[in-house]
Each structure stands twice: as structure tokens, then as C-alpha cells.
Amino acid sequence: MVNHEAHEAAADERVMFGFWVYLMTDLLLFSVLFASYSVLHGNTVGGPTGRDLFTLPLALQETILLLTSSFTCGLGLLAARSNKKWQTLICFGITFILGALFLSLEMKEFTEFIHSGQTLQTNAFLSSFFVLVGTHGLHITSGLLWMGVTMGYILKRGLNKALVRKLALLSLFWHFLDIVWIFIFTIVYLGAFA
Amino acid sequence: MKEFFLGRLTQDSLPHDWVTVGGTGTFIAMFLFAALILTRTKRWKWLWNDWLTSVDPKKIGIMYFLTAAFMLIRGGIDVILMWVQQALSSGSSHGILSADHYQQIFTAHGNIMVFFVAMGFIFGLINYIVPLQIGARDLASPLLNTLGFWLYIGGVVMVNMFFVLGGQYAATGWLAVAPLSGIAFSPGTGVDYWIWSLQISGIGTTLGAINFIMTILKMRAPGMTIWKMPLFTWGSLFSMLMAVAVFPLLTATLFLQFFDRYFGAHFFTALGGGDPMMYTNLIWMWGHPEVYILMLPAFGIFSEVVATFSRKPIASYTANVLGMAGVSALALSVWLHHFFTMGASADVNAFFGLITLVIAIPTAVLFFTWIATMHRGLIRFDTPMLWFLGFVTIFTIGGVSGLILAFPPADFQLHNSLFLVAHFHSNVIGGVLFGIFAGISYWFPKFTGFRLNERIGRNAFWCWIIGFCLSFVPMYILGIMGATRRLDHYDAQTGYQPFFILMLIGGLVIAVGVGLQIIQIVASIIQKGNLRDATGDPWNGRTLEWATASPPAFYNFTVIPHVITRDAFLDMKRLGLPEPHYEDITMPKNTAVGIYIAALAFLVGFAFVWHINWLAVVAMIGIIIVFVIRAFNEDSEYVVTAEEVKSIEEARIAATAAITKKSGAMSEQEDMSVREFVIYVYDFAIDIIRNKKWKSW
Numbered sequence: 001m002v003n004h005e006a007h008e009a010a011a012d013e014r015v016m017f018g019f020w021v022y023l024m025t026d027l028l029l030f031s032v033l034f035a036s037y038s039v040l041h042g043n044t045v046g047g048p049t050g051r052d053l054f055t056l057p058l059a060l061q062e063t064i065l066l067l068t069s070s071f072t073c074g075l076g077l078l079a080a081r082s083n084k085k086w087q088t089l090i091c092f093g094i095t096f097i098l099g100a101l102f103l104s105l106e107m108k109e110f111t112e113f114i115h116s117g118q119t120l121q122t123n124a125f126l127s128s129f130f131v132l133v134g135t136h137g138l139h140i141t142s143g144l145l146w147m148g149v150t151m152g153y154i155l156k157r158g159l160n161k162a163l164v165r166k167l168a169l170l171s172l173f174w175h176f177l178d179i180v181w182i183f184i185f186t187i188v189y190l191g192a193f194a
Numbered sequence: 195m196k197e198f199f200l201g202r203l204t205q206d207s208l209p210h211d212w213v214t215v216g217g218t219g220t221f222i223a224m225f226l227f228a229a230l231i232l233t234r235t236k237r238w239k240w241l242w243n244d245w246l247t248s249v250d251p252k253k254i255g256i257m258y259f260l261t262a263a264f265m266l267i268r269g270g271i272d273v274i275l276m277w278v279q280q281a282l283s284s285g286s287s288h289g290i291l292s293a294d295h296y297q298q299i300f301t302a303h304g305n306i307m308v309f310f311v312a313m314g315f316i317f318g319l320i321n322y323i324v325p326l327q328i329g330a331r332d333l334a335s336p337l338l339n340t341l342g343f344w345l346y347i348g349g350v351v352m353v354n355m356f357f358v359l360g361g362q363y364a365a366t367g368w369l370a371v372a373p374l375s376g377i378a379f380s381p382g383t384g385v386d387y388w389i390w391s392l393q394i395s396g397i398g399t400t401l402g403a404i405n406f407i408m409t410i411l412k413m414r415a416p417g418m419t420i421w422k423m424p425l426f427t428w429g430s431l432f433s434m435l436m437a438v439a440v441f442p443l444l445t446a447t448l449f450l451q452f453f454d455r456y457f458g459a460h461f462f463t464a465l466g467g468g469d470p471m472m473y474t475n476l477i478w479m480w481g482h483p484e485v486y487i488l489m490l491p492a493f494g495i496f497s498e499v500v501a502t503f504s505r506k507p508i509a510s511y512t513a514n515v516l517g518m519a520g521v522s523a524l525a526l527s528v529w530l531h532h533f534f535t536m537g538a539s540a541d542v543n544a545f546f547g548l549i550t551l552v553i554a555i556p557t558a559v560l561f562f563t564w565i566a567t568m569h570r571g572l573i574r575f576d577t578p579m580l581w582f583l584g585f586v587t588i589f590t591i592g593g594v595s596g597l598i599l600a601f602p603p604a605d606f607q608l609h610n611s612l613f614l615v616a617h618f619h620s621n622v623i624g625g626v627l628f629g630i631f632a633g634i635s636y637w638f639p640k641f642t643g644f645r646l647n648e649r650i651g652r653n654a655f656w657c658w659i660i661g662f663c664l665s666f667v668p669m670y671i672l673g674i675m676g677a678t679r680r681l682d683h684y685d686a687q688t689g690y691q692p693f694f695i696l697m698l699i700g701g702l703v704i705a706v707g708v709g710l711q712i713i714q715i716v717a718s719i720i721q722k723g724n725l726r727d728a729t730g731d732p733w734n735g736r737t738l739e740w741a742t743a744s745p746p747a748f749y750n751f752t753v754i755p756h757v758i759t760r761d762a763f764l765d766m767k768r769l770g771l772p773e774p775h776y777e778d779i780t781m782p783k784n785t786a787v788g789i790y791i792a793a794l795a796f797l798v799g800f801a802f803v804w805h806i807n808w809l810a811v812v813a814m815i816g817i818i819i820v821f822v823i824r825a826f827n828e829d830s831e832y833v834v835t836a837e838e839v840k841s842i843e844e845a846r847i848a849a850t851a852a853i854t855k856k857s858g859a860m861s862e863q864e865d866m867s868v869r870e871f872v873i874y875v876y877d878f879a880i881d882i883i884r885n886k887k888w889k890s891w
Contacts, residue, residue: 007780010412014334018408025400025442032446032476036461043460043467120459124467127459131450149822162828 012165019169023176026139030180033132034187040124041191047123050192053113059189062105063181069098070178077171080164088159088167092151095174099144106137129188136184139177146170201806207383209360217357247784249336250748254343255322256641259634261350262314265306268354270708272303274701277665281698285686296682297365298384302353304368305388309395310350312488312622315630317346317399320406320430320491323637326739327424329415329757331750334408336782337824342402344792349395352799356387361803364388367680369481370451372462372473377455383803385455390799393448394792396441403437406430415738417757421515424737424760425501425508426633428515429494432522433487439526440487444480447473456802471536478529485622486525490518492629493560496582499632500564502733503579504571507761514563520556524549534602535609543602550600557593561586576733577651581632584659585624592620595670612681613673616666623662631658631711638718639727643744647721647865650714657707665700668693710868717871724863728854736761741771743846749779749834752843774843776836783832787824791817 041050076091110130113119120130150166157163209215232238245253275291276299283289291299325333333339356363361383366375375385410431414423423431451473453459460466462473501508508514530538530546564586573579595617599605608614639645672693677684684690718725731740741763742750752774758765794816801810866874882888 004780014408014412017412018334018338018404021404021407021438025404025438028439028442029446032443032450035476036450036472039469039472040461040467043469045467120453120457121466124460124469127453127461127466127468131453131459131461145818145822149826153826160828166825 008161015165016168019172023172026176027180030132030135030183033128033135034183037128037132037188040128041188043124044126045123047125048118049125050129050188053118054189054192055109056189056193058105058109059185062102063185065098065102065105066178066181069095069102070175072098073171073174077167080159080167083159085154085159089151089154092147092167096144096147096151099140099147099174103137103140103144106133106140110134133184133188136177136180139173139180143170143174143177146173198808199806201801201804201809202383203359203804203806207360207804209357214357214360217354218359221354221358242786243784246789247340247786249332249340249782249784251321251325251333251336251339252641252746252748254339255318255320257343258314258318258321258346259641261347262311262318265310265314265350267708269303269306269311270705272299272306274698274705275299276303277694277698277701279682280694281691283683284691284694288683291682293682294362294365297367297680298363300680301364301367301370301384301388305353305391307622308368308484308488309392310346310353312626312630313395313399314346315634316433316488316491316626317342317402319426319495319630319633319637320434322641323633323739324406324410324427324430325413326640326742326746326750327427327737328410328413328418329738329751329755329762330409330413331754331779332782333405334413335405337785337787337830338401338405340785340788341791342398342405342788344788345398345401345795346395348792348796348799349391349398351796352387352391352394355391355800355803356383361387369477371477372451372454372470373464375451375473376463376470377458378463378465385451386803389448389452389455390803393445393452394795394799396444396448397795398792399437400441400445403434403441406434407438410434415754415757415762418762421512422757422760422762424494425497425511425514426491426494426737429490429492429497429518432518433490436483436487436490436522436525440480440483443476444484447476447480450476452802456805474533474536475529478532482529482532483525485618485626486521488622488626489629490522492585492626492633493518493521495629495633495636496564496585498737499578499582499636500567502636502735503574503576503582504568505574505734506567506571507736508563509566509569510563511760513559517556517559517563520559521553524553524556528553531600531605534605540602547600547602547605551597554593554597561590576635577646577648577655578632578636580652580655581628581635584655585628585632588620588624588628588659588662592617592624595620608673610678611673612669612677612679615679616669616673619666619669628658636733637739639732640730640739640742640744640746642722643727644718644722644725645727645732647714647718647725649865649867650710650717650871653868654707654710654714657703657710661700661703661705661707663700664703665697668696668700713868713871717866717874720871720874721863721866723853725865726853728850731763731767736764738762741766743850747842747846749781749839752776752839776840776843778836779834779839780831781834783830785824785830787820790820794820 072091073095076088076095079087079091110133113126118126120127146166147170150163150170154163209218232241245257248254276296279289279291279296321333321339325331353363355361364370364375364380364384364387366380366385366388370380370385370388373379375388410423410427411420414420450459450461454461454463454468460468462468462470464470497508497514528546528550530536530542531550534543534547564582595613599608599614599617635646635651672690675688675690675693677688677690727744730742730744730746732744733740738755738757741755755762755766794813797813798810798817801807801813
């Protein structure tokens with residue numbers, strides 16, 4: 001039995017390490033998108049530039065939402081580690097809502113651009129903008145899905161070791177997306193007004 | 195309505211060329227034949243339970259080998275077609291292929307050989323050997339491994355899909371550089387097949403690489419510090435580290451190109467402000483390290499082979515590891531030498547040219563460690579060692595021609611010429627492929643329990659070497675004469691034709707070599723009683739993989755060994771093997787999740803190739819569902835009890851004893867020659883026909 005627990009602990013450590021490696025590969029994927037945005041953001045072919053399109057207050061709201069959600073996500077993990085089921089669920093519930101609000105603001109921004117005729121097909125600047133920010137949004141969506149399903153299982157099965165491990169990975173993922181967003185906020189939004 | 199359900203897939207897109215119809219027919223016939231055999235022998239269940247859903251890295255390794263070997267022949271047929279075309283198509287003659295068809299063939303050749311042959315074999319070897327070498331029972335994540343394998347299979351099917359279902363393959367060259375690969379210049383399905391075949395298998399590679407990094411860094415046997423790891427494991431580790439560093443770039447680049455083609459984005463189309471040169475940069479940032487990802491495990495194989503067959507420890511292990519580290523680090527920063535002619539400033543070109551030249555230093559360190567290992571060694575010239583010596587010769591020629599190309603002024607002359615093609619084939623064939631052959635002949639006894647036929651192996655080796663020189667020396671000369679690559683027709687006055695004919699002859703000699711390799715395997719199976727490896731250690735090996743039975747039990751080691759020095763198994767032989775005792779072993783359960791996800795990923799790619807949007811959405815949702823179900827399945831392992839292990843081990847020991855007794859009674863038979871093989875097959879066939887043996891089937 002001791003042997004079995006050691007086996008479990010070693011497996012946990014491996015999964016955590018592997019997930020870090022995965023996050024680095026994901027970061028490289030984003031780095032390509034950042035690089036293409038940096039190369040292409042001036043190529044508007046006569047269309048509006050970032051300065052004309054972006055509204056900083058909106059981007060700031062998104063940033064505050066996401067940073068706060070990272071904080072509540074951290075609280076949730078602490079609660080899960082001290083085996084407090086309802087505290088965990090409440091913290092991750094708040095994280096989920098904040099994430100969803102972030103996503104809705106992003107959707108709102110995208111729809112406004114598209115309605116005013118500024119789409120992926122307009123020019124290279126907008127192609128790289130939509131794909132960079134959209135890929136981040138897609139990651140947030142999958143994070144929300146992961147969070148929702150995990151919370152469902154916590155309700156059903158209670159907090160067990162496997163689920164706490166999933167929450168630990170999820171919070172790594174969530175903080176990672178936060179860091180990527182900080183770069184998006186700086187390079188894309190603040191950069192446009194620099 | 196029809197367009198909604200089938201997208202652009204219409205009757206017109208079904209195959210109607212004789213080539214594609216032939217291809218379709220062959221594929222369907224092969225599939226039906228396999229299905230017939232499986233049904234007759236009632237083996238569908240066996241195939242599914244014992245192989246397809248297996249998470250055993252040894253079985254996955256074998257499946258990689260079989261697929262890669264099949265694709266090697268597929269890609270080899272492409273070469274012969276290309277060389278026949280080039281040998282004939284001079285002056286008024288236009289050869290056997292249309293220009294467009296020729297372009298598709300050289301594109302497919304490059305993709306298949308790099309992604310599905312070399313990567314397949316290398317991943318197969320890493321799968322089989324690395325866990326054994328580090329004393330592990332399985333991989334860090336068995337699920338990621340089977341998923342990676344099946345995504346590779348998804349890529350294989352996708353790259354051959356145009357044969358079965360029609361449409362064209364990309365006619366763009368193996369990296370499909372923009373803007374040629376954009377929708378304006380390549381409107382057909384070709385580039386889409388290319389994108390999705392690479393995308394699916396590339397994601398599989400990233401997942402596999404993460405898994406092997408976890409395994410090598412976290413699952414080594416107790417006592418095996420990182421500086422005691424076998425060199426093949428080191429090479430694999432460097433290779434996998436490079437893979438996680440660059441495969442995400444490929445994934446991202448392919449997605450951007452997909453967005454350009456499918457959604458009309460403007461990343462690489464100059465018209466909307468995109469930058470085609472950005473594509474070239476991005477794809478080579480991945481593409482150059484990619485060949486080193488293939489090369490480093492091969493370096494590791496050669497280190498194992500040269501130490502074993504010189505009966506000496508590797509000379510300067512540390513220098514060897516640092517050499518590999520240097521090659522890996524530098525390989526990440528030389529991509530620009532693929533396009534010195536882009537128009538970057540002289541300073542930029544000089545920088546990348548210099549870095550490229552510097553790679554020769556760690557590579558030379560590696561070569562000197564091998565040569566120093568042979569120095570005063572008791573060298574055995576078995577086939578793995580022959581492949582090593584062939585590698586030393588040909589890889590050096592390739593390396594030196596690479597140094598010539600590294601000088602930007604020389605490169606301006608030789609860029610896109612056949613000199614370049616000859617250069618990288620010297621490295622990829624002489625390095626990677628010979629490394630794979632050395633590895634397979636070295637570890638073959640471990641895979642199957644019997645070694646390969648040496649005589650026919652030597653014949654095959656010489657065919658490869660002679661054939662290689664006959665085809666690639668003329669290719670170097672042609673390059674210097676000014677022949678460009680991807681040439682489907684040339685003027686008679688150029689004087690190219692004799693060289694092209696020589697190349698074709700060389701290609702046919704290589705084809706004979708491949709034929710001999712197939713015969714070698716069949717002949718070895720015929721004589722397997724005689725070639726049996728009862729000890730598990732046919733070459734007097736030094737590393738842990740030889741401490742297991744041949745082939746190893748599914749749990750690899752009954753007792754996880756404790757490692758003291760680098761030559762862990764040599765120590766065990768000197769100090770006496772540990773007393774076997776049996777313990778409970780936790781093993782992963784088989785799973786079909788890899789197959790399901792890969793099949794759905796294939797459907798996503800297929801749907802995007804033919805613009806069937808609903809299918810893409812449905813398949814993506816399917817992937818998410820399968821993933822969620824699996825992620826929350828907490829019952830993925832089972833325990834093999836000590837008693838079960840004991841009975842498996844005792845049965846094996848008894849079987850080995852029986853074989854040793856039997857083969858001891860048999861007279862020592864020599865390995866059969868090609869002539870003896872032909873006579874054997876002839877007698878066998880005559881026997882079947884005369885005695886009407888097929889009736890009993």
C-alpha cells in the first residue's frame with residue numbers, strides 16, 4: 001500500500017512537470033502569433049490603425065476581470081488543498097463568472113469590429129490581431145469548459161486527490177493565460193497608443 | 195444542400211487519372227486482403243486488444259516501424275519515378291510525367307520521407323529502447339504516447355488520401371513556401387492535404403516529445419543520474435527538447451497558412467499587407483531544427499553501436515554529450531542559411547553563415563569520440579558497425595558540402611541547385627537513415643528474439659553504399675554545372691543527361707539494396723531457430739536494455755535495477771545478476787482513446803480540405819467529449835500480482851531452456867545467402883503446388 005502511494009505521488013509529480021512543458025509549447029505558439037502581430041501591425045493597407053479602433057477602457061476592464069479571476073482561482077486552489085469543498089466551489093464559481101465576463105467583453109469588441117466592416121480579411125494587421133487575441137480567447141473558453149466540468153465532478157464525487165490535481169493543473173493554465181493576456185494588453189492595446 | 199453536406203467533394207474530384215485510379219485500387223486491394231486474412235484467422239479481436247489499443251511502448255514502437263517501412267517503399271517509388279523522368283526528359287523528349295504531376299511527386303517524396311519514414315522510425319526506436327535503457331516499466335503518460343502514435347497514423351492516411359479519394363497533392367515543394375502555397379497560386383486541395391497531414395502528425399510529435407522528456411527526466415532507475423544515462427537516451431532527450439522548442443512553431447505557422455487559405459486572412463499574401471518572407475522565416479525556424487531532431491537520436495545510436503562493437507566504453511562520454519548539446523543549441527539558430535538570397539543585409543547573412551560553420555565543431559567532437567572509441571578496440575564488423583562506417587564516410591561528405599553552402603557568396607551560386615539536394619541527402623541518408631538501419635539491426639534481436647541474417651545484410655549494405663555514390667556524386671556535379679533542383683525537363687545542350695542516367699542507375703542499385711533488406715528479414719524469419727537470441731544479450735551489450743529477455747516481458751523488468759556506473763548492464767554481468775524476486779507491478783490499462791481522438795482529428799482535417807464545415811464542427815466537439823470522458827476516468831491502471839509475474843517469468847525461463855536444448859542439438863548452420871534463399875523459396879513454392887497444400891488453408 002505504501003508502495004502504491006509512492007507510485008501515485010511520483011505520477012503526480014510527473015504530470016505536473018509534463019504540464020509545465022506543455023505550457024512552454026503553448027507559449028511558443030503564442031510567440032509566433034506575437035511575432036506575426038509585431039511584423040504586420042502596421043500593414044493596414046489604408047484601413048484604420050489600432051489607435052483608431054481600440055478603446056483602452058474596454059481593454060482595461062478585460063484586464064481587471066482576468067487578473068481578479070486569477071486571484072480567486074488561487075484562493076480556490078488553496079481551499080481545495082485544505083479540503084474545503086464548498087469554499088473551493090465558490091472560489092472557482094467566481095473565477096468562472098469573471099472568465100465568462102472577460103470572454104463576453106472580448107466577443108463584444110470582435111462583433112463591433114466585424115459590424116463596422118473590420119474583419120480578418122480586411123488587412124494583415126487585422127488578421128494578426130484577430131488570430132492573436134482570438135487564440136487567447138479560445139484558450140480561455142477551453143479553460144472555462146475544463147473548470148465547469150471539474151466543478152461538476154467535485155459536486156458529484158467530492159474533493160478527491162485526482163480532482164485536486166486537476167484543479168492544480170487548471171490553475172497553472174489559468175495563470176498562464178493571465179500572463180499571456182498581460183502581454184496582449186501591453187503589446188496590442190497599449191502599444192497602439194504608444 | 196449537397197454542397198452543405200459534401201462541401202467541394204463532388205464526382206469530378208474522385209480519381210480518374212490512371213495513376214490515382216491505380217493507387218486507389220492498390221490501397222483497396224491491400225485493405226481487403228488484410229481484412230480477409232484477419233477474418234479467416236479470427237484475429238480482429240487480437241489485433242484490436244493486443245496491438246491497436248495497446249499502450250505498451252514496445253508494441254507502439256513496432257507499429258511505428260511497420261508504418262515507416264511501408265512509407266519508405268512508398269516514398270522510394272516516388273524517387274524512381276522522378277529519376278526516370280529526369281533521365282528521359284531531355285531536349286524533345288518530355289519523359290513520363292507532366293510537370294504538375296512531377297511537382298506533386300517531389301513534394302510528396304519530401305514530406306513522406308521526413309515526416310512518416312524518418313520520424314516514424316526514430317519515434318519507434320525511442321519508444322522501444324529508451325524505457326528499457328533507463329530501467330523504466332512504461333512511459334510517463336502511456337495515453338499521450340498512444341495518442342501521439344495515432345495522430346502520426348492520421349497524418350500518414352491524410353498524405354495518401356488524395357490517392358484514394360482524388361484531388362491533387364501539393365505541388366509546392368516539401369515546405370510549401372508562400373506565396374506559392376497561398377490560395378491564389380494553389381487553389382486546389384493539394385496544399386490543404388499538406389497542411390492537415392503535417393498539422394495532425396506534428397501535434398502528435400509535440401505530445402510525444404513532452405512525454406519522452408517527462409519519461410527521461412523523471413523515470414530513470416534508481417542510481418542512474420543524468421550523467422550515467424546511455425548515449426542513445428541522451429540523443430533522444432536532446433531531440434525531444436528540440437521538438438518541443440520548434441514543433442509549436444510549425445503548428446502555429448500551419449494554422450496561419452490555413453487562416454489565409456480558408457478564411458481569407460492576410461498573413462502571407464502581399465495583397466492584403468501580409469508578408470510572404472515571414473512564412474519562409476517561420477517554417478525554417480522549425481524546418482532546420484527538424485532535421486537535427488532526426489539526427490540526434492541517430493548520433494546516439496551510433497554511440498551505442500560503436501562502443502558495443504569496439505568492445506570498449508565510449509571515449510570521452512562527457513565530450514560526446516556536450517557535442518550533442520552544442521549541435522542542438524546551434525541548430526536552433528541557423529535557419530536563415532536556407533535563404534541567404536532573401537536579400538537580408540550582408541551582416542545578417544554573415545552572422546548566420548558563421549553560426550552554421552560553428553556547428554561543424556561540436557559535430558567533429560562527436561566524430562572524434564567515435565573514432566577514438568574504435569582506436570585500439572577489438573572491433574567486430576557486424577552489420578550495425580558497417581552502417582556506422584558508411585555513415586562516417588557519407589555524412590562527412592555531406593557535412594563538408596554543407597560547409598561550402600554555409601558561405602553566403604558560395605550559396606548565392608549553389609542556392610536551389612542539385613548541389614544542395616545532394617548535400618542534404620548525404621546527411622539525411624548517410625546520417626539519419628543509416629542510423630536507423632544500424633539501430634534496427636543492432637536491436638532487432640531485442641525486438642523479435644532472433645538476430646538478422648548477416649550475409650544478406652552485408653549485401654544490402656554494399657548496394658546502398660554503391661548505389662548512393664552512383665546517384666549522389668553525379669548530383670553534386672550536376673549542381674555545380676548549374677542544374678537547378680525540381681527540374682522536370684532540360685535542354686539537350688546542357689549535357690546533363692549522362693549524369694541523370696547515372697543517377698537513375700544508382701537509384702536502381704539502392705532499390706536492389708532495399709529488396710535485399712526485405713529478403714534479409716524474410717530469410718531471418720526462416721532461419722530464426724538458428725539465429726535465436728536465448729540470452730537477451732547477443733552482442734555482449736553494456737546498457738540496461740540487454741538485461742531484459744528478448745523480446746522483453748510487457749513490464750520490461752521484474753525487478754527495477756539499481757544503477758552504479760554508465761555501463762549498467764556490464765556491471766551487472768561482472769558483479770553477478772541480482773537474485774530475482776517478484777513484486778506487484780502497476781501497469782497502465784489499454785485504451786482506445788488515442789484511436790478515437792486521432793480519427794476525429796483526421797475528420798477535422800478532412801472536412802477542412804473539402805470545406806465540409808458541419809463535419810469539422812461535429813468532429814471537434816467529438817474530440818472535446820472524448821477528452822473530457824477520458825480525463826475524468828480515474829481507473830486507468832491495474833496491478834499484476836507477484837504470483838502472476840512469477841508464473842510469467844518461470845514459463846519464459848522454461849521455454850528458453852527448451853529452445854537452447856533444441857538448438858544445441860541442431861548443427862550450427864551458417865546464415866543463408868541470397869542464392870540459398872532463392873532456392874529455399876523455390877522449393878517451398880514447388881512443395882505447395884505439388885502437394886496442393888493451399889487446400890488446407
